[in-house]
Amino acid sequence: MIVLGTRPDAIKLAPVIRAMSDSPMFDPIIINSGQHREMLQPLLRTLGLKPHTDLMVMRNRQGLSELTGALLNALNTAVIAEGPDLVVVHGDTTTALCGALAAAYERIPVAHVEAGLRTGSLASPFPEELNRQIIGRIARWHFAPTARAAAHLYAEGIPERQVITTGNTVIDNLHWMRDRKKGKPAFRTDRLRILVTLHRRETQGVGMRDLASVLRHLADRGDSEVLLPLHKSPAVRESLVPTLKDHVGITVCEPLDYPDFIATLANCDLVMTDSSGVQEEAPSLGKPVLILRALTERPEAVEAGVARLVGVEPPRVLAAASQLLDDPAERTRMAQAVNLFGDGNAAHRIVSTLIQDWDSESMGLAP
Numbered sequence: 001m002i003v004l005g006t007r008p009d010a011i012k013l014a015p016v017i018r019a020m021s022d023s024p025m026f027d028p029i030i031i032n033s034g035q036h037r038e039m040l041q042p043l044l045r046t047l048g049l050k051p052h053t054d055l056m057v058m059r060n061r062q063g064l065s066e067l068t069g070a071l072l073n074a075l076n077t078a079v080i081a082e083g084p085d086l087v088v089v090h091g092d093t094t095t096a097l098c099g100a101l102a103a104a105y106e107r108i109p110v111a112h113v114e115a116g117l118r119t120g121s122l123a124s125p126f127p128e129e130l131n132r133q134i135i136g137r138i139a140r141w142h143f144a145p146t147a148r149a150a151a152h153l154y155a156e157g158i159p160e161r162q163v164i165t166t167g168n169t170v171i172d173n174l175h176w177m178r179d180r181k182k183g184k185p186a187f188r189t190d191r192l193r194i195l196v197t198l199h200r201r202e203t204q205g206v207g208m209r210d211l212a213s214v215l216r217h218l219a220d221r222g223d224s225e226v227l228l229p230l231h232k233s234p235a236v237r238e239s240l241v242p243t244l245k246d247h248v249g250i251t252v253c254e255p256l257d258y259p260d261f262i263a264t265l266a267n268c269d270l271v272m273t274d275s276s277g278v279q280e281e282a283p284s285l286g287k288p289v290l291i292l293r294a295l296t297e298r299p300e301a302v303e304a305g306v307a308r309l310v311g312v313e314p315p316r317v318l319a320a321a322s323q324l325l326d327d328p329a330e331r332t333r334m335a336q337a338v339n340l341f342g343d344g345n346a347a348h349r350i351v352s353t354l355i356q357d358w359d360s361e362s363m364g365l366a367p
């Protein structure tokens with residue numbers, strides 16, 4: 001059983017589902033929790049994924065406790081009904097947490113894709129850091145995207161035989177999408193093109209309104225175009241839209257379809273983001289990244305010099321963005337395509353490991 005519910009879940013689990021579907025050993029059952037229902041439906045069509053069950057648990061302005069309770073109950077029912085031999089979850093979403101818990105309660109082994117990412121602070125990102133640490137105590141297979149992520153798991157006492165460094169499946173899907181040559185960039189001009197994504201719960205409200213003011217200052221320069229695909233969260237929209245609307249240099253749009261987003265990312269000059277997946281995709285396409293967070297669980301890009309962790313304080317963010325816009329040489333230096341997060345073969349490694357280990361008594365399949 002493959003449990004997904006958000007756009008990142010679908011993007012990063014699609015390569016695993018394709019690889020499983022190519023193997024006679026697996027019959028993948030896709031369960032869609034509906035956590036990001038509006039954003040997910042078009043993406044599932046693009047990726048060719050057809051969920052067996054759609055739980056439809058999300059409600060407008062649903063709190064974390066309400067969402068978690070509804071998801072756990074619905075996923076437990078789905079696990080009992082389907083009786084899978086294995087449950088696969090991805091990352092650190094509430095869907096992933098509840099999928100892992102539902103499997104553990106029925107003593108079904110869990111495979112965790114994108115395991116071992118850590119900031120060390122339960123407050124950042126919230127609740128993702130908490131979710132992934134809990135999943136780390138449940139999972140039987142820990143598919144770590146990088147050597148650093150694997151080291152975090154070793155330090156937490158996870159046996160080495162249960163940790164497999166695979167690369168990140170987001171790069172698998174990036175290659176898959178680029179090979180299809182679909183998608184259209186969403187920028188309207190040939191000015192310096194800034195792609196922005198913002199959605200983090202810990203920034204919503206005052207912090208996000210401050211960042212919107214920074215974006216407006218950047219658009220006021222006259223030599224740049226700011227493009228912001230809006231997250232569906234009402235809290236995000238209330239934080240951003242009042243400041244950004246009606247500016248000729250800012251395009252605020254609905255979430256882009258996945259092919260169009262990848263084409264837009266490939267077409268931009270600078271990325272400003274608090275998104276996890278974009279931190280992985282942008283360096284692979286040679287795009288400089290300003291990370292709008294206090295902490296990142298993906299420091300590899302920062303250490304490689306292709307991303308900067310600039311936080312959320314307006315003066316610091318504005319200074320960092322202005323420097324890159326004013327200095328073409330520095331932008332070029334940061335715009336080095338690097339394969340920090342994978343080579344496009346992560347899903348193959350994941351499925352090969354599951355096939356190899358499935359009958360191995362040493363894995364101790366019972367949670």
